[in-house]
Amino acid sequence: MTTTSPFLLETRGLSAWFGNAQAVKPTTLGCAANTVTAIIGPSGCGKSTFLRCLNRLHEEVPGARAQGEVFLENGPVYGPGVDPVAVRRKIGMVFQKPNPFPALSILENTVVGLRLAGVRRKNVLRELAERSLRLAALWDEVKDKLDQPGMSLSGGQQQRLCIARALAVEPRVLLMDEPTSALDPVSTARIEELVTELKKEVTVVIVTHNMQQAARISDRTAFFLLGEVVEFGETSRLFTNPVDPRTERYITGRFG
Amino acid sequence: MSRRYFGDYVFRSYGWRHLQSRVMIGLLAAACGLVLLPLFSILGYVVWQGLPALEPAFFTQLPGSVGEAGGGMANAIVGTLTLVGLALLLGLPWGIALGIYLSEYGRGRFASVVRFSVDMLSSVPSIIIGLFVYAWVVIPMKRFSAVSGGVALALLMLPTVARSTEELLKLVPGHVREAGLALGLPRWKVILRIVVRGSLGAIATGVALALARVAGETAPLLFTAFGNRYWNQGLDQPIASLPVQIFNYAISPYEEWHRQAWGGSLVLIALVLGLNISMRAALRRKGKTGDS
Numbered sequence A: 001m002t003t004t005s006p007f008l009l010e011t012r013g014l015s016a017w018f019g020n021a022q023a024v025k026p027t028t029l030g031c032a033a034n035t036v037t038a039i040i041g042p043s044g045c046g047k048s049t050f051l052r053c054l055n056r057l058h059e060e061v062p063g064a065r066a067q068g069e070v071f072l073e074n075g076p077v078y079g080p081g082v083d084p085v086a087v088r089r090k091i092g093m094v095f096q097k098p099n100p101f102p103a104l105s106i107l108e109n110t111v112v113g114l115r116l117a118g119v120r121r122k123n124v125l126r127e128l129a130e131r132s133l134r135l136a137a138l139w140d141e142v143k144d145k146l147d148q149p150g151m152s153l154s155g156g157q158q159q160r161l162c163i164a165r166a167l168a169v170e171p172r173v174l175l176m177d178e179p180t181s182a183l184d185p186v187s188t189a190r191i192e193e194l195v196t197e198l199k200k201e202v203t204v205v206i207v208t209h210n211m212q213q214a215a216r217i218s219d220r221t222a223f224f225l226l227g228e229v230v231e232f233g234e235t236s237r238l239f240t241n242p243v244d245p246r247t248e249r250y251i252t253g254r255f256g
Numbered sequence B: 001m002s003r004r005y006f007g008d009y010v011f012r013s014y015g016w017r018h019l020q021s022r023v024m025i026g027l028l029a030a031a032c033g034l035v036l037l038p039l040f041s042i043l044g045y046v047v048w049q050g051l052p053a054l055e056p057a058f059f060t061q062l063p064g065s066v067g068e069a070g071g072g073m074a075n076a077i078v079g080t081l082t083l084v085g086l087a088l089l090l091g092l093p094w095g096i097a098l099g100i101y102l103s104e105y106g107r108g109r110f111a112s113v114v115r116f117s118v119d120m121l122s123s124v125p126s127i128i129i130g131l132f133v134y135a136w137v138v139i140p141m142k143r144f145s146a147v148s149g150g151v152a153l154a155l156l157m158l159p160t161v162a163r164s165t166e167e168l169l170k171l172v173p174g175h176v177r178e179a180g181l182a183l184g185l186p187r188w189k190v191i192l193r194i195v196v197r198g199s200l201g202a203i204a205t206g207v208a209l210a211l212a213r214v215a216g217e218t219a220p221l222l223f224t225a226f227g228n229r230y231w232n233q234g235l236d237q238p239i240a241s242l243p244v245q246i247f248n249y250a251i252s253p254y255e256e257w258h259r260q261a262w263g264g265s266l267v268l269i270a271l272v273l274g275l276n277i278s279m280r281a282a283l284r285r286k287g288k289t290g291d292s
């Protein structure tokens, strides 16, 4: 559309509504390839909504709509003739609650995206499953029980299975909405480690309520407040030397 | 007067509560027994009365001539299986499709009209369904037929299948659908291959229950499938069924036919229970190993 930007994923004036209530005000940000961008902010400030606009999941909610522009590798994500299904193949998502598909085995869960997109060869699926499960640091724990239900894993393992499932379709971007908020500290640490590893493969945008987590794993951080980006910048700078007084108040825990 | 300590009260009230708890458990056990009593006495009585009639000929031969010993209900057994098969063929895809529509797309006025109609249909007495099919299928075709019986049974099982499918699919959390969409899958694929597939076991149980219910229906078959003392000559011809045969034999004055009615009852109960149990077992096995 426009001239090439340095960003892999970019929003320009992206805003979102639920009915008549505006949840996200016009937001412009960009994420460079192979970086981790953290989104922080108090509850209800529109972080999830913003994230779900990026892969056009927001519009699946009845009455919800989005406006503005999003570009992935300089191609439009919104606009006439853009198929949201095609967009979502390139922008994967991991949810707050681990949600393996019921009645599918670990193997089936991992490759379900490929399988339902028409990949049928068993050995191909199996190879890709191993690759994704290794990327998600789950392979060693499940390699002997790939036929067991995905639901039989622990919460932390289920979340990594969901990450493997999202990675199996080889997205360019991985959106994560508080992926560790339902997990214990050990599982959380594993996923944080994993995110840092995954940077080599994908560009990550992660919503988190845990500011230490944002500080540990992200390259850049966006602070949302009441549907607006108050501040967006280098993570280390934002946490040590915030420009906006509201950011400072939030990260020092003086309002929520 | 000596002082009472709190512990004394606790002790006394503990003893009292303990007694109460035992009485309640006793009452519950009695209630369970009372529920099981009719079930097992029906089963026991049918087995006791029906078993003597179940000679090999019962399963292989056509009914004998009026009032005479011998003969069997082979045509009625095959007939009931045929009718249930037809009902399944006609009612299942329709019922499941309705259930999916109501659960996945069912918002707005039209959907609530559909939902209401389905509920109304389920409260229509089965004999009225039979009359309706008589008017709309039997009269235009100018004859009683297996097909019209299948249509009547399909209409009877439709609301149960549709509503149980709807309720079961609604139990699947929304984020499961979103996770499917987020993989870049079209909505219909997410619904059929992930949401419905994940609930298949439960849906099949609902279907088995609906089938078991209609397999024993008599009233709607009386003027649709009608009955037949011989083998059915095609789906557009009258067909025998166990419930109608049992009905006809039971109200007859002949001792031998009463005996055979009990035999038919036992076979019918066994079919219904067998259907139910085998469906559950098959799905449990499938659920464990998974396929694809």
Ligand SMILES: Nc1ncnc2c1ncn2[C@@H]1O[C@H](COP(=O)(O)OP(=O)(O)OP(=O)(O)O)[C@@H](O)[C@H]1O
Pocket: A018, A023, A041, A042, A043, A044, A045, A046, A047, A048, A049, A050, A061
């Ligand atoms: N399905 C919905 N229908 C209507 N309004 C909604 C819906 N989901 C969210 N909202 C509203 O949109 C606003 C933003 O919600 P959002 O879920 O994006 O917040 P969030 O920053 O992710 O919060 P949290 O940190 O608690 O997850 C909130 O005011 C919320 O009430």
Ligand SMILES: [Mg+2]
Pocket: A047, A048, A049, A177
């Ligand atoms: Mg949220």
